Amino acid sequence: MDKLQDLSHRLEQAQARRRGNDSQGDRVPPRQNAATGIAMRVGIELLVAVCVAGFFGWAMDEWLGTKPWMFLAFIPLGIIAGIMNVLRAAKTINTQQDGD
Numbered sequence: 763m764d765k766l767q768d769l770s771h772r773l774e775q776a777q778a779r780r781r782g783n784d785s786q787g788d789r790v791p792p793r794q795n796a797a798t799g800i801a802m803r804v805g806i807e808l809l810v811a812v813c814v815a816g817f818f819g820w821a822m823d824e825w826l827g828t829k830p831w832m833f834l835a836f837i838p839l840g841i842i843a844g845i846m847n848v849l850r851a852a853k854t855i856n857t858q859q860d861g862d
Contacts, residue, residue, distance in 0.1 A: 804848050810844075811847055812844055816833060
C-alpha cells in the first residue's frame with residue numbers, strides 16, 4: 763500500500779509542476795506553433811518545386827545531350843511553380859483563418 767501512496771504522491775507533484783509550467787508560459791503558444799508550421803510548409807514547397815524542375819531539366823539534358831539548356835529552361839519554371847504553390851497555400855490559410 764505504501765508503493766501506491768508513493769506513486770499517487772509523485773503523480774500529484776508532477777501534475778502540479780506541469781500546471782505551474784503552463785501558467786508561467788514555458789510552452790510555445792498554439793498560434794506560434796501554427797505560424798511556424800505554415801512557414802516551414804511554404805518554404806519546403808518552394809524548394810521542392812525548384813528541385814524537381816531542376817532534376818527534370820538535368821534528366822532531359824542527359825537524355826537529349828543538350829547540356830545545360832534544358833536545366834536552365836526548367837529552373838525558372840520550377841520557381842514559377844513554387845511561387846504559385848506558395849500563393850495557393852497562402853490563400854487556403856487565409857480562408858481557414860477567416861473561418862475561425
